Every structure is written in structure tokens, then in C-alpha cells.
Amino acid sequence: MNSLAPIALLSFLALTNGFSTIRQSEGRFTTSPSFLAGVPSRSHQFVSSNAILTMKVEDDEIGRLPLNGDLEKRIKCNEEEDTSSFISRRLALRRFATISAVTAATVSSSTSPFMPSVALAATDEDLEKKVHISASWKAVDGLNSLDKENNFVSFDLSAYKAMVGDASRTPFFEKAIIQRLNSVPGGPESQVVLDLGTGPFAFFAILAAQAGAGKVYAIEASKEAAKSARVAVKQAGFEDVIEIVEGFSTEITLPQKVDFAVAEIIGSVATEEGAYGTILDAHNRFLKEPNKASNWIPSRIQTYAAPASYTLHNLFQPPAFDWTKLNGEPVRFNCRDEGLQLLSDPQLVEDILFADITNSKYAKTGNMELKFVIDEDRIKDNQLTLFEEFRKNRLGKGEAEKMAKSTGQSLSGIALWPRLLLDGDEKIQVNSRSYPNGGHQKSHWQTVLPIMAATPVSIKGGDEVIVNVDFDVPSDVLRPPSYKLDGEVVRT
Structure with a gap:
């Protein structure tokens, strides 16, 4: 078991100015606005009822790292916003590459409160036959652009x-x-x-x-x-x-x-x-x-879904980081971000025809079940992409290989993204991710990833991800839609 990676990252975050400044407002911790490098997001601000660590996006995801225990006490909650205190996932990885030069013996002897109980969940987890996964959230959860007087999502x-x-x-x-x-x-x-x-x-x-x-x-x-x-x-x-x-x-x-x-x-x-x-x-x-x-x-508008792995979910582990504190609130990614990788072919989860709107709720009844089969070829391709990403961020070859393997063989949740068919003949199309394989591409829309397990679930090619979809999409525009995904990973 290699515990160096997460410990080094946690030590770096604890001992540097890596914590973002978070302004407390009306009992909630709100982060300053952030932008996707060259691609500002459609809804890019966040609110959480818990203290969180927010990482600014630089061709990467808007990462949200829920803090626990002593880490939470170290966050400074100022009255003024300070965008200069954000760090990117890429910067965190680069600084980790420097810190990783510390010997394993030195790190393992530390009595730091940031010591995780597991290093990389994908390699240390007991392999049960079935693993339960679940997440539920409302459309406005985590969106700081929620209009405070009207219960709907608005934008700056x-x-x-x-x-x-x-x-x-x-x-x-x-x-x-x-x-x-x-x-x-x-x-x-x-x-x-x-x-x-x-x-x-x-x-x-x-x-x-x-x-x-x-x-x-x-x-x-x-x-x-x-x-x-x-x-x-x-x-x-x-x-x-x-x-x-x-x-x-x-x-x-x-x-x-x-x-x-x-x-x-x-x-x-x-x-x-x-x-x-x-x-x-x-x-x-x-x-x-x-x-x-x-x-x-x-x-016509659609939402596609696919199981996905997520780098930061693998790197930041309990007890220092408690992902359950997000309470299902999803992480939102730049659609070009290589830190999120799909593990199987996408499937349709919402399909609404405006001309036949009354018959197009599609997933509202909660009777939809999606069955994904983990694609071994995707895992291999993802591991190669992740390895190259880690190497670009100055990680040593051995460490990059271990991280890429662990992340590539793990599931963090079900990724969601939109697709629009503009004309009646459906020849003019707008895709936030490439269609039909869900590949990365530039878009102002985001890929939404609810974290469905406290730690990443290890997977391999041929495993099944079976998810019940319960989307409540109300006719009242003042009542935000709510979403629930509940299922299990079945190992073959």
C-alpha cells in the first residue's frame, strides 16, 4: 500500500496557503466566482452548508473538497472575497510532485492529524460482490447563482x-x-x-x-x-x-x-x-x-449519463476529507477536463420533446433503471490519459502509473450532461460532450458528477453498474427539480 501520495497532498494543503478563502454569508460558506480557462461555465459559483476547500479551474474541474475535523478549523472565513487564494488541481499536483520527494519513512512516521486511513480506495478496498451507490440533490444545490428572492437558478x-x-x-x-x-x-x-x-x-x-x-x-x-x-x-x-x-x-x-x-x-x-x-x-x-x-x-432536449472516475475523489480520502458532507451535491466539471473519465458508453436519462411536452417527462416516475457495463478498453484508454496528465504535472513515472491505475479502475458516480436538437428535423444539434461516445470537448455547459460513495468504488471491465433513476421535474417553475440516483456496482 502506497500512502505517500495522499499524505503528501494533505500535508501540502495543511502547511501552505492552499486553502481558499471562503466568505461566510447567511450561515453558508460561499466561494468567490471562478472561471474555466477560456470557457466560463454556465453556472460556476457554489454554496455549501459545510466548510469546503474549493479549487479554481484551470482547464480542470471546479473541485470541491469537503473538510473534516482539524482541517475545517484551519479555514479562514473572511468578510471579503479573495480570488487570489484559489489553487487549481493542476497546481496541487505539481506541488505534490515536489513534496513526493520526501521519503516514505519520514512521512509514515508523522503523527499529523491529516493522516488518511486509506491511501487509494481503488486498491485498498475490500472487494464485495455488490457495492451500494447513491446520491440525491436539488437543481439549485451548490449554485451560488440561486436568486435569493425567487427559487430558481439565475446567472451573473x-x-x-x-x-x-x-x-x-x-x-x-x-x-x-x-x-x-x-x-x-x-x-x-x-x-x-x-x-x-x-x-x-x-x-x-x-x-x-x-x-x-x-x-x-x-x-x-x-x-x-x-x-x-x-x-x-x-x-x-x-x-x-x-x-x-x-x-x-x-x-x-x-x-x-x-x-x-x-x-x-x-x-x-x-x-x-x-x-x-x-x-x-x-x-x-x-x-x-x-x-x-x-x-x-x-x-428536443436530452440528458446523457455514464459512470465515471474522478481524480480528486481518489487523491483526497477520509478521515481528513469527508465526501459525504456534500450530501449528494454534485461536482461540476469543464467538459474538457481530463480529471473526469467515462467508464462505459453513455445512455439517455432525460428526453423531452417540446411539441409533445406532456408525454416527455421520461424519468419523473422513478421507474427507470439504467444498466451500464464497464468497458475494459475505456479503462485502458483512461489510464493512459491519466498517466500523461499526471506526468505533465511533474509526477514521477512510478507515482503517475500508480495514480493512473488506481483512478482509472475506480468509480466515483454517474456523470450527466446535456444535448440539444434544435430544429424539427433534428439536423441542427448542440452537444456539450461529443456524441455519441461522450468524449471531452469545449462547451460552456458542464458535466455534472454526483459523488455516489464516500470513497471511490474499485471496478474492472465487465462489472455492471445498475442505477434506478428518480427525477422529479415539477410543472411549477418556482419549485426546483430534484434528482436521485440509487443503485449498485455488481462485480463480475
């Missing part, structure tokens, strides 16, 4: 900029909007358009107006975003075409019905931003022909 300006600047998203929406406007005999000027959740830039509303739409109703629930949207519309010169309507769409009555709707209200779990309730209401009240797929952009 940087997140909106990330959405607009996402080259894997925005050009495809533009194509779908222009295509839809030009598809009718009367031309674009005959079309009345609805933009649900227009945001501070009224981006899609202005795009529709520029493409010739006769009238655009742009609804925005956030007061500040609606105010900014009016400024954007005025600056663009479309005040006569675009009407900004402030409030929840479910509480608004439009003066006329619309020809088609644009609704980019899709979360990293597709339904987490209230898409189901919003579209259900719009379907019943706003569209002239709501049952036509071509009258919705997107026309």
Missing part, C-alpha cells in the same frame, strides 16, 4: 457572456432561427417570435429581429437582466420590433399568440433550469401551433 454577467461566446452553441441557434424564419411562405416579417429567458443581451431576440422577424416578445424573469436587455434592444435599434416583458413566463399573458419560440433555458442537467414547467406552460398558452416540432428551438 460572466455566465451570460460564456453562453453567447460558446462556439459550440450560439452559431447553431443562429442557424436554426434564420432557417425557421425563412421557411414560411409569408417570409420572416410575417412571423411573431417568443424568446423565453432572453438574458441581459437579448441576444436571440435581436438576432431574430435582424433576420427580419415582424415581432419579438422577449421574456426575462430577472429584473436586472430585463433592464440590461432593454438597453441592448435600444442600442441595436429594434425597439419597435422587440418588446422586453419582465417576469416569469408562467405569470405573463401575451397580447397575441406566437408562431414559434426560442427557449435556451437548458441546464447542465437539461431540466435543472426549469425547462419542463416553462415549456409546458408556453405550450398551453403561447403558441399558435404548439404540437409542431418546427415551432420550437430547441425542439
Whole structure:
């Protein structure tokens, strides 16, 4: 058993300024905003009821490390936010490479309170035939962007900029909007358009107006975003075409019905931003022909899932780090982050057709069971990728091999991410991860990973991961969706 890796990391974190400064507000510990290197995330701020260690993202995941015991006491909770105190996973690994030069004898003789009871769970765990895994959370859990007056997920300006600047998203929406406007005999000027959740830039509303739409109703629930949207519309010169309507769409009555709707209200779990309730209401009240797929952009939204391994879950172990303190609250990753690796082919877990919204809850009943088979080839590929990642971060070859093997042969939870089909023919697609294999790629959306076991579960090729899915997606937009995954790893 090699205990050097986690001990060195924990010692480094305890004895340096590696702890992020955390501001306590209203009884909760809130971290400063962080950005994904070149890819700000859709929802990138976090809240937790427990003290946590937050690691800034630099082409990596937003890591959240729950502290326990004496470690928790060492966190300084200041009144002011301090983004300079964040450290990245990459930086932690690089500093670990230096610290790992300390001899094993010296480290093992330490009486430090940071000494873990296990080193790498994937290698030390007793191999039971079946291992229970579970996680449950609400859509707003861990999102500091939760509007404090209204129980829904909202965003700051940087997140909106990330959405607009996402080259894997925005050009495809533009194509779908222009295509839809030009598809009718009367031309674009005959079309009345609805933009649900227009945001501070009224981006899609202005795009529709520029493409010739006769009238655009742009609804925005956030007061500040609606105010900014009016400024954007005025600056663009479309005040006569675009009407900004402030409030929840479910509480608004439009003066006329619309020809088609644009609704980019899709979360990293597709339904987490209230898409189901919003579209259900719009379907019943706003569209002239709501049952036509071509009258919705997107026309269909999906969430895919796959079992995954996670580097930090392997590196940071009890008793110093207690992952159960997250209470199911998921870790959110940059979709390019190699610290998360999929262990089998993805499967569909949410599938909602806007034109047939009443029959598209898909997973709400809790009767869905997913069965994944761990792919040995993926494990091998993942281990190679992880080894290269560890070597880039200056770990010695031997240590990198051990870490890559341990992480690659472990399961931390079920990863989730969204996919959007924009047009009625489903030819214009937006993928946050590559389709259909779930590979890494650039996106402002995140990959969501609920940690489903206190320590990583060791796995091998051919093992089965059987998970019952219970997603409660309410029609009331003021009640956040809740998600539960419960199952077991069955070793073959």
C-alpha cells in the first residue's frame, strides 16, 4: 500500500496557503466566482452548508473538497472575497510532485492529524460482490447563482457572456432561427417570435429581429437582466420590433399568440433550469401551433449519463476529507477536463420533446433503471490519459502509473450532461460532450458528477453498474427539480 501520495497532498494543503478563502454569508460558506480557462461555465459559483476547500479551474474541474475535523478549523472565513487564494488541481499536483520527494519513512512516521486511513480506495478496498451507490440533490444545490428572492437558478454577467461566446452553441441557434424564419411562405416579417429567458443581451431576440422577424416578445424573469436587455434592444435599434416583458413566463399573458419560440433555458442537467414547467406552460398558452416540432428551438432536449472516475475523489480520502458532507451535491466539471473519465458508453436519462411536452417527462416516475457495463478498453484508454496528465504535472513515472491505475479502475458516480436538437428535423444539434461516445470537448455547459460513495468504488471491465433513476421535474417553475440516483456496482 502506497500512502505517500495522499499524505503528501494533505500535508501540502495543511502547511501552505492552499486553502481558499471562503466568505461566510447567511450561515453558508460561499466561494468567490471562478472561471474555466477560456470557457466560463454556465453556472460556476457554489454554496455549501459545510466548510469546503474549493479549487479554481484551470482547464480542470471546479473541485470541491469537503473538510473534516482539524482541517475545517484551519479555514479562514473572511468578510471579503479573495480570488487570489484559489489553487487549481493542476497546481496541487505539481506541488505534490515536489513534496513526493520526501521519503516514505519520514512521512509514515508523522503523527499529523491529516493522516488518511486509506491511501487509494481503488486498491485498498475490500472487494464485495455488490457495492451500494447513491446520491440525491436539488437543481439549485451548490449554485451560488440561486436568486435569493425567487427559487430558481439565475446567472451573473460572466455566465451570460460564456453562453453567447460558446462556439459550440450560439452559431447553431443562429442557424436554426434564420432557417425557421425563412421557411414560411409569408417570409420572416410575417412571423411573431417568443424568446423565453432572453438574458441581459437579448441576444436571440435581436438576432431574430435582424433576420427580419415582424415581432419579438422577449421574456426575462430577472429584473436586472430585463433592464440590461432593454438597453441592448435600444442600442441595436429594434425597439419597435422587440418588446422586453419582465417576469416569469408562467405569470405573463401575451397580447397575441406566437408562431414559434426560442427557449435556451437548458441546464447542465437539461431540466435543472426549469425547462419542463416553462415549456409546458408556453405550450398551453403561447403558441399558435404548439404540437409542431418546427415551432420550437430547441425542439428536443436530452440528458446523457455514464459512470465515471474522478481524480480528486481518489487523491483526497477520509478521515481528513469527508465526501459525504456534500450530501449528494454534485461536482461540476469543464467538459474538457481530463480529471473526469467515462467508464462505459453513455445512455439517455432525460428526453423531452417540446411539441409533445406532456408525454416527455421520461424519468419523473422513478421507474427507470439504467444498466451500464464497464468497458475494459475505456479503462485502458483512461489510464493512459491519466498517466500523461499526471506526468505533465511533474509526477514521477512510478507515482503517475500508480495514480493512473488506481483512478482509472475506480468509480466515483454517474456523470450527466446535456444535448440539444434544435430544429424539427433534428439536423441542427448542440452537444456539450461529443456524441455519441461522450468524449471531452469545449462547451460552456458542464458535466455534472454526483459523488455516489464516500470513497471511490474499485471496478474492472465487465462489472455492471445498475442505477434506478428518480427525477422529479415539477410543472411549477418556482419549485426546483430534484434528482436521485440509487443503485449498485455488481462485480463480475
